[in-house]
Amino acid sequence: MSTLFLAADLVSVFVRSVFIDNMIFAYFLGMCSYLAVSKNVKTALGLGVAVVFVLTITVPLNWLLLNKVLKEGALAWISPSLAKVDLSFLAFIMFIATIASMTQLVEMLVEKLSPELYGALGIFLPLIAVNCSILGGSLFMQERDYEFAEATVFGLGSGVGWMIAIVAIAAIRMRLRYSNVPAPLRGLGITFIITGLMGIAFMSFLGITL
């Protein structure tokens, strides 16, 4: 019974993070690369996959770091005298260190496995380290007090939500080339407006109770 309950809970976390609390449409996280790499569906998909991968690894890793090292009393497993140590003010710097090293790892993997994708992603692969959605994932995990399994699913879901958003906008922007947009709105302006409209569409998921 309890496993069933847990599974239902995880599904709800996943659906929430993909559709309702979508990184782009609800929190605007990772907008920089979202705007810059969304001119072509193939590159957008590649970056999306990289983001999903990094988020799924870093959120549970940072959960472990937070709950086993940084939180007040978390160090009690080493020695009882450390039970009162509260290192949570170090959370930002530890999170970003984990993220930066994981990104380095992904970069090395992609370079080895798919040099073509590596060339296409170019500068944006190392920049995943400073993609707000990655750090945002870990910070939301901290703020919302997830369990370990929830945190993992949340990382995966946020990544998938981000990927859906960037692939969708890339597809729309490719079509947009043939339309007559007012000159001052071309490029950046119209992309903002389309993102806003997509955000309104995603708001319709708000009514779903899980």
Added chain:
Amino acid sequence: MSDVLVQSPVEKKPLLGKKERKLITDPLSDNNPVTIQVLGICSALAVTTQMKPTMVMALSVTAVVALSNLVISLMRNAIPPRIRIIVQLTVVSVLVILVDQILKAYMYDISKQLSVFVGLIITNCIVMGRLEAYAMGNKPFPSLLDGLGNGFGYGAVILTVAFFRELLGSGKLFGFKVIPDALYEAGYVNNGLMMIPAGALFVVACYIWVQRSFAKHLEEKE
């Protein structure tokens, strides 16, 4: 007497010369970090439902950009290029931790309202962008000015966005009612669109539209 006259103009350079002033004013319009360089959009949109948190956010970002520019510029000859991103991130996160602790100590309500977005200053592309593009190759004082200028440019945009969102979305400014009750009785309603995330995107789009219609040279050619 005579050696005062032959003193070269370089030594008598004023604290804020033409070049230095340009460092501060350029990011306000022609080289705005948000609308032209397209950096730091994430937090620009998320915190702008009200003026007060926006103001705090603008000041925090300005402080972090200016100080990290200064620190990295002082260290620029000692940083090995291969690990520069890690070094930059460490410096920035230390500064952000300081800002976060100060906000928690003196402005707890606003710090709660800004929630994760204070932490996200670390990954604000403006900070990293300025460090890479300016502080790594310039002297400390111009770097500090460049940081201040970009912080102000960012602040100008998010304050404008927040002004319209708060005014149209809840009829208030800085939490004070500005739209008279009589208007509400006459049938005026607050625009709910401004309060939802999508509203921010529309306001920024309009900002860019207006800015680019006045400055034709900024238009994108596709």
